Amino acid sequence: MADILECIDLSSADVRSAPIPERAVGLMEWVAAAEALGRDTVELMGLWASRRGVHMALRRPGTGRLGLLTYPTDSSFPSVGRHHAAAQRPERAIRDIYGFVAEGAPDLRPWLDHGRLGVHHPPGTATPVMEMPAYDFLPAEGESLHQVPVGPIHAGIIEPGHFRFTAQGETVVRLEERLGYAHKGIGSLLRGAPIARGTMLAGRTSGDSTVAYAWAFSQAVEAAHGMTVPDRALWLRGLMAELERLANHLGDIGAICNDAAFAMMHAHCGVLRERVLRAADAVFGHRLMQDMIRPGGVARDLRADGAALVSDLLGDIRARFGALVRLYDNSPSLLDRTVGTGRLSPDLAARFAAGGFVGRASGRAFDARRGLPYGPYDRLAFDVPCRSDGDVNARIWIRIEEVRQSLALVEQILDSLPAGPVFADLPEGGSGAMGLGLVEGFRGDILAWIEIGPEGTIAEGYLRDPSWFQWPLLEAAIEGNIIADFPLCNKSFNCSYSGHDL
């Protein structure tokens, strides 16, 4: 048992500076790792497949060390999900996409494959489509239960997904999510793609996190090449990532309140969010800063008056944000909706290694910027807010605190932005090398894995959205709440559909 834990021995610096060593493990070690996950002695950072087999990225919460295990296979692997619930959906996705079956898995229903793709196991061993039976939702039994199906198209302007509520009166007895509607086959598009196209796809995996995704992907490519990125590029990446976090958190704070019919917060936060996007547009030439980060550095330097523009933005947000926080905190009718609603227990957040505000509102203090530090955050001062009440209110407050932290971070970055180039050419070669990237997006830690192919291409790649380990927790958080509070809970989680569906 000790053996498998000792395999998880890579420091953040190891992962970020060099190709990640492939550690092929046998049946015993794989199962030992799955059991360790079940005992919560290690955390699951990702579970995915490639033509090499099935990969599992692990982290030891105590030491912060990482490890990547590979179970070589072309057909099946021992189920991790039977020991660790967070692995069940990734295993179902692996079966849909690669056809690798998780042996002994408690749930064998398809996940991303809705029987409409024309082929099964698309990028793997593409077999012709067979009739797929209707999807079996999990049963709920009891007196006077009724079901409410919602989606995939929802009432608002949001992404597609299906929610199946079983309710007694207004109270939710069980929520089951069915996702995969936004499945675009990003894994298959990455296979053999030139690195530039891979970066573009990574930046469009979840549009609200385009900066964080492009950064994670770039980190993975840079690690696989063992290359160093110019310092100024790292700082500019940090600037973009914090602007992205600010825009999203500001938008979320307003939108959550709007779901409690408190439109005033929404209007004011919407103004602040728009100001961030306009500043990003002025400084970097794109409102969402898409395609600004690429392997080797960043695509464009700060324009001459960029620092002043961003500095004005900070002043503007600071001048207005405090009053909005007081408005939230002094509106009992609003707090009545958010306090105690959609509570997620710290125990579940820890077991699923939930990242972002979902984890940090429920006692899991992990933030990749701190827990697995990378430049420029290793040289910046900031706090990682954490609470344990785990309700909608807590997730709002984590965002409020993080807005304040991001404002301070942007200020530090502007104050000490180093001079120099913003891009370095990628070295040639490196075929077969693998790299891992881990970046804290606004919603949590994004993991990127790539294998370099011949002549500047990607052999294979995988991008793991934080939502994989947050979506299942929403099902738990809503239990016992009323259906009318679901929009509040859902928005406070704000999981990505596209990032999850890949």
Next chain:
Amino acid sequence: MRRLLLEGLLRGPLGEPLAREEAAERDALGSKLVRATRHVLGRSLSIREVDAGSCNGCELEINALSNAFYDLERFGLRFVASPRHADVLLVTGPVTRNMAEALQRAYDATPAPKWVVAAGDCAIDGGCFAGSYAVQGGVSAVMHVDLKIPGCPPRPSALLRGLVELMEGRSND
């Protein structure tokens, strides 16, 4: 709260003044839009947004249309929750195979006369996801498209301009 409300009243719109070109463009857009929508549908146009598999970037910018800067309801444009209340389906994303049926059903549920707008590069031709086994293609692979608004994602101002073009095209009928 009272202070914020009072400030809102006394200081006018919270938003900073738009850049000169953009302000001129917005005003021009506004008056053109008013004439066009009145011609076809009286004074308002109801839009049902459908994400057919986008990365959610387009949704961010479509949502921005409702903020204080763009405030699309000034023009009689509004987003509605049901396709049964809609005149226009505003579709984003490449149409994934998993979403094609839902999109078709939303279209079928929309009463005529109805128009389909493909917003964003993916909705136009599948964008960078074209060719994937999981993607059917752009919106026109599934249904007739009346207007295409390019961009990745389209800027809110481009979305507004696009809707004007749609209305102008219709009003020539």
